[in-house]
Amino acid sequence: MSTKIFVNLPVKDLAKSIAFFSRLGYTVNSRFTDDNAGCLVISDSIFAMLLTESSFKAFTEMEIPDTATSAQAILALGLDSRAEVDELVAKAVAAGATEPRGATDEGFLYGRSFADLDGHLWEAFWMDPAALPD
Incomplete structure (x- = not known):
């Protein structure tokens, strides 16, 4: 399915x-x-x-969170390479996004994040499953 x-x-x-x-x-x-x-x-x-x-x-009858002070979710996008991660975040920042924190690099896992125009958090990451620690 x-x-x-x-x-x-x-x-x-x-x-x-x-x-x-x-x-x-x-x-x-x-x-x-x-x-x-x-x-x-x-x-x-x-x-x-x-x-x-x-x-x-x-x-919904619930309030829409103020993204300046709270986060309801982080939307993570798995990409095919570290270069694609960098490219996507660079495009986002050039288009008006902010980068709320620096890159994370654990060798097998590389990621960067951006907040879109409405403050929604997006995580772009690449992972090498063959290099995962036990």
């Missing part, structure tokens, strides 16, 4: 968020995009639904 994941993220400015992620090389599925939501295609089975805050609130 193949499972797809659709992560729903509230955004303050849908057009700016779509432009940001487009600069990172991701595409938007226009069939599931309108004035209230943008369907960001991360891979064949991973999508992020960028929802205006009012649309996001239709799914």
Whole structure:
């Protein structure tokens, strides 16, 4: 069984968020995009639904966390190489993201992070399973 994941993220400015992620090389599925939501295609089975805050609130009665002071999740993207990790984070920062902490390098695991325009945390990482310690 193949499972797809659709992560729903509230955004303050849908057009700016779509432009940001487009600069990172991701595409938007226009069939599931309108004035209230943008369907960001991360891979064949991973999508992020960028929802205006009012649309996001239709799914929950809970408050949207203030990303300046709290984190609800860290979205981790496994990439094929260390170079891809560096490239993605460099594109994100050039497009307006911040890098909340420096790179981590454990030999078999390399990662960097960025906070997108709305403060959502993303972790880009590469791992060499053959080099995992016992």
